[in-house]
Amino acid sequence: MDLLTVNNLNFYYGSNKSLDDVSLPIRRNSVTALIGPSGCGKTTLLRCFNRMHDLYPGNRYEGEILMDGRNILDRSEDLISLRSSLGMVFQKPTPFPMSVFDNIAYGLRLRRIRNSALIRDKVEKSLRQAALWEEVKDRLKESALGLSGGQQQRLVIARTLAVDPEAVLFDESTSALDPVSTQKIEDLMIELKKAVTIVAVTHNMQQAARVSDYTALMYIGKLVEYDRTEVIFTKPKHKMTEEYVLGKFG
Amino acid sequence: MSGIAKRKLSNSVAMGISVLCAAIGLGLLFLILYDVVRHGLSSFGWTLFAKDPAPPGMAGGGLRSAILGQILLTAAALLAGVPTGVLAGTFLSEYGRSLKLSKIISAVSDMAVSIPSIVTGAFVYAILVKPFGGFNGWAGAAALAIIVLPVIVRTTESMTSMVPWSLREAAFALGAPYHRVIVGVVWRAAAGGIFTGVLLAAARAAGETAPLLFTSFNSGHFSLNMSRPVPSLTVTIYQYAASPYESWVALAWGAALAVTAAVLLLNVTGRVMIGLKQRR
Numbered sequence: 001m002d003l004l005t006v007n008n009l010n011f012y013y014g015s016n017k018s019l020d021d022v023s024l025p026i027r028r029n030s031v032t033a034l035i036g037p038s039g040c041g042k043t044t045l046l047r048c049f050n051r052m053h054d055l056y057p058g059n060r061y062e063g064e065i066l067m068d069g070r071n072i073l074d075r076s077e078d079l080i081s082l083r084s085s086l087g088m089v090f091q092k093p094t095p096f097p098m099s100v101f102d103n104i105a106y107g108l109r110l111r112r113i114r115n116s117a118l119i120r121d122k123v124e125k126s127l128r129q130a131a132l133w134e135e136v137k138d139r140l141k142e143s144a145l146g147l148s149g150g151q152q153q154r155l156v157i158a159r160t161l162a163v164d165p166e167a168v169l170f171d172e173s174t175s176a177l178d179p180v181s182t183q184k185i186e187d188l189m190i191e192l193k194k195a196v197t198i199v200a201v202t203h204n205m206q207q208a209a210r211v212s213d214y215t216a217l218m219y220i221g222k223l224v225e226y227d228r229t230e231v232i233f234t235k236p237k238h239k240m241t242e243e244y245v246l247g248k249f250g
Numbered sequence: 251m252s253g254i255a256k257r258k259l260s261n262s263v264a265m266g267i268s269v270l271c272a273a274i275g276l277g278l279l280f281l282i283l284y285d286v287v288r289h290g291l292s293s294f295g296w297t298l299f300a301k302d303p304a305p306p307g308m309a310g311g312g313l314r315s316a317i318l319g320q321i322l323l324t325a326a327a328l329l330a331g332v333p334t335g336v337l338a339g340t341f342l343s344e345y346g347r348s349l350k351l352s353k354i355i356s357a358v359s360d361m362a363v364s365i366p367s368i369v370t371g372a373f374v375y376a377i378l379v380k381p382f383g384g385f386n387g388w389a390g391a392a393a394l395a396i397i398v399l400p401v402i403v404r405t406t407e408s409m410t411s412m413v414p415w416s417l418r419e420a421a422f423a424l425g426a427p428y429h430r431v432i433v434g435v436v437w438r439a440a441a442g443g444i445f446t447g448v449l450l451a452a453a454r455a456a457g458e459t460a461p462l463l464f465t466s467f468n469s470g471h472f473s474l475n476m477s478r479p480v481p482s483l484t485v486t487i488y489q490y491a492a493s494p495y496e497s498w499v500a501l502a503w504g505a506a507l508a509v510t511a512a513v514l515l516l517n518v519t520g521r522v523m524i525g526l527k528q529r530r
Contacts, residue, residue: 050423057348084425094420097439106434107424156420163424 003028003167003197004049004072009063011041011048018044020221021063026167031189031198033212033229035205037249040218042201046169049199050086051079084111087160091172093152095144100136103144103155107163122162129195130158131188150181157188167197175203186211205245209233217241283510290507293500298508303470303486306495313505315472319481320509322474323387323466324455327394332448335399339406339444344432347411356407362400370396371461379465387476390466397458398451405447409440446523453516457509459484483509 004026011019019041026032026049034042044053051072053059064071072082084107096103104123113119123140127133132154136147144155153173160168170189174182189198189211202208208215209229216226217240225232225241236242243249297312304311338355346352371393378389413436421431437444462485469479483505490502 052419052423055419055422080425080427082425083423088420088423090416090420090423092416094416096417096421096435106421106426110424110426110430159424 001028002026003067005064005066006045007064007066009045009048009061009065009073011044011053011062012060013053014058018221019048022218022221022223024216024223024226026197026199027214028197029193029195030213031193031200031211032214032216033208034199034201034216034218035203035208036218036224036244038203039220041221042216042218043171044221045218046088046171046199046201048073049167049169050083050088051077052088054079084163085166086169087163087165087167088169088171089153089156089160089173092176093149093156095147095152095155097143097145099141100144100147100155101140104159104162107159111163126158126162127155129161129192130154131184131191132158148181150177150184153177153181153185154188157185157192161192161196165196167199168192170198170200170202172201172203174207182207205247209245217244219244286503286506286510289500289503290510293504294507298501298504302472303490303501304497306493306498309497311497311501313483313486313501313508315470316468316481316483316486316505317508318472318474319387319466319469320456320483322476323390323394323462323480323482324452326387326391326476327398327455328448328452330391331395331398331402331451334395335402335451336406336444338399339403340410340432340436342403342407343411344428344436356404359400359403359407363404366460367393367397367458368460368464371464374461375464385465385467385479387466387478387480389464390462390480390482391476393461393465394455394458397461398455401451401454402444402447405451406440406444409443409447410436412443413439442523442526446520449516449520449523453513453520456516457484457513459488463488 002025006022006024006026009019009022010017022041022045034045036042047053048061048065049072053061061073063073065073070077096106098106101123104126105119108119108122113122124133124137127136132151135151136155139146144152147155153176157168174185177185186207189200192198193213200208200212212229214226215229215232217224217232217238219240224244225236225238227236232241233245236245297310299312299317300314301310301312302315303313342352342356346355374389374393374396378392379385382389417435417439418431421435422428426434462482466480466482466485468485468489469481471481473480487502487505487509490498490505493499493502
């Protein structure tokens with residue numbers, strides 16, 4: 001079953017076409033990796049899913065991204081609920097300048113949840129899901145800015161999970177982290193896909209191979225190949241895919 | 251002379267001139283502080299804060315009315331200027347960040363910071379004193395508000411635009427509408443800087459004389475009535491220092507010390523906060 005279906009998607013920054021006729025499915029409860037050299041459009045595609053581009057002027061979408069039968073690229077799409085159901089974790093950790101607890105509670109309070117017992121439960125559950133609870137349970141009232149980079153990134157994941165998203169979009173979320181923290185987040189992705197759908201942009205070939213179920217290779221705004229990850233890494237149909245996963249370019 | 255010796259010499263000369271100029275500047279500043287403290291201390295005591303000015307020629311008396319009036323005027327100015335300035339600065343860095351108008355407003359605010367304050371005073375005189383038939387505290391507060399407004403607009407704008415966009419995106423990605431992003435994340439991240447700006451603006455307002463001469467003027471009586479003239483330390487200094495009465499001149503020195511100490515305190519607090527913020 002597909003959570004999202006991308007059909008003939010074009011995306012323009014001003015007059016610059018940065019996505020060219022991209023079509024692929026995002027399967028539920030799996031990890032889809034978007035790979036490709038810098039500037040290939042993988043992050044641009046990811047940011048189409050939660051309409052992040054709408055924050056900046058001069059962008060245009062063509063084609064469709066279907067979710068539950070509706071095109072989320074429609075002007076009428078409610079971006080607030082769309083972004084609640086498709087959470088995003090960025091390249092650099094983005095803890096808010098408030099306590100660990102308030103960071104997680106931020107999204108809940110946005111949804112006007114006022115019941116403090118409910119918020120407490122949800123904060124603990126999300127931190128456990130993000131494998132951070134044991135490390136921060138005694139410092140929930142402390143500033144989140146005091147956590148290490150890896151902890152901050154897991155805090156951001158917990159914050160995203162707290163609002164029960166359907167999917168979490170990872171935008172090179174381990175590229176600023178040390179190997180141990182990266183490992184933790186990769187383990188987390190595999191664990192999380194039981195509950196949510198994951199789309200991960202990554203520069204790291206090993207990461208894509210280790211973590212993902214499906215891989216899409218992009219190049220200059222086009223989708224080169226999309227398939228099950230083992231197919232992409234072992235017997236890809238395109239020569240370019242083979243060369244890229246072997247590290248011959250990019 | 252070899253090249254290196256020449257360069258060393260010109261370096262020493264440049265360094266010497268710089269140090270000399272710095273010493274002159276600092277020396278004058280400390281001379282002023284020394285003089286204010288030396289003269290001010292003699293009339294500095296509890297009576298300065300607890301009593302109103304004595305009639306001319308009589309010894310004693312204090313500056314209770316001027317101190318309270320100064321606080322009243324400054325507080326009223328901040329009450330009007332801070333919310334307006336913070337919201338305007340936020341507009342410039344957020345909703346209006348890609349508008350040409352915002353850049354114009356920014357530039358105009360920069361110019362407004364350096365408008366001679368006596369011009370502001372004359373302007374407020376024309377619209378809030380003349381038509382209402384007399385000097386009044388509201389006009390004084392309005393003049394000070396006009397002076398602090400551009401400072402707060404620009405501080406807020408630069409502090410909020412220093413908040414990284416990724417932080418806003420993270421809040422948007424959680425489904426936050428823009429106003430919640432601003433209140434919950436942007437302002438919170440910029441709060442220290444904005445507060446520092448407000449302190450520095452308050453220091454600026456508290457040290458102004460010219461705009462008050464035209465507006466709130468002065469009064470020897472203790473009053474919280476803003477529709478009447480309201481006394482202030484700075485105008486008191488101006489009037490008392492030029493008076494022929496020794497006791498008034500002494501009070502003027504006391505007022506000078508009080509206002510200098512207050513402005514210095516606000517400034518130092520502001521700077522220390524900036525320092526702490528940058529170290530983090």
